[in-house]
Amino acid sequence: MTAADLDTVHALELSLFPIDAWPAQMFRDELAQTDTRRYLVAEIFTPRGPRIVGYAGLMCVLPIADVQTIAVEPAHEGRGIGSALLTALIDEATRxxxxxxxxxxxxxxxxxxxxxxxxxxxxxxVRPRYYRDGVDALIMRKQLSAPARSDGNGHADDGATDDTPRGGTA
Known part of the structure; x- marks a missing residue:
């Protein structure tokens, strides 16, 4: 997503989320934080040129990444666009x-x-009454790295074997 996309993205935001739509300035502020944010658009190609039909954003402040927004125009749902956007956000969080x-x-x-x-x-x-219209938010998590396991003797087991590098560069 670039600044040139913001008018189209904001119009889509207003149509998809009339109660909870972000103000246009919020998108501008998010795009300006390139060190912790990544925003994407999904486009289809029409005879008149590309058209934005979806968008997504991620905030990453280690060790946590947070999906800030993800949306797809209803006419284009069910075509894998949401999955592609979510995959890109997860890949960015992993990276x-x-x-x-x-x-x-x-x-x-x-x-x-x-x-x-x-x-x-x-x-x-669950965050009760999180949204402006009183609907609850479900908080969801995807773990990208396995938590350290204990060997029962108080030692963390990182899954490495004697021939597995444990840090540094390969």
């Missing part, structure tokens, strides 16, 4: 070294919940 990816999803949005479950997210909490 940046995040341990977990978190997100909030409306309790009354089973389609989005199903997408996140397919990608390995699990519900970890």
């Amino acid at each position: 940046r070294g995040a341990d977990d990816v978190l997100l909030e999803v409306r309790r009354d949005n089973p389609r989005a919940q199903a997408l996140y479950l397919r990608f390995g997210f699990e519900q970890i909490h």
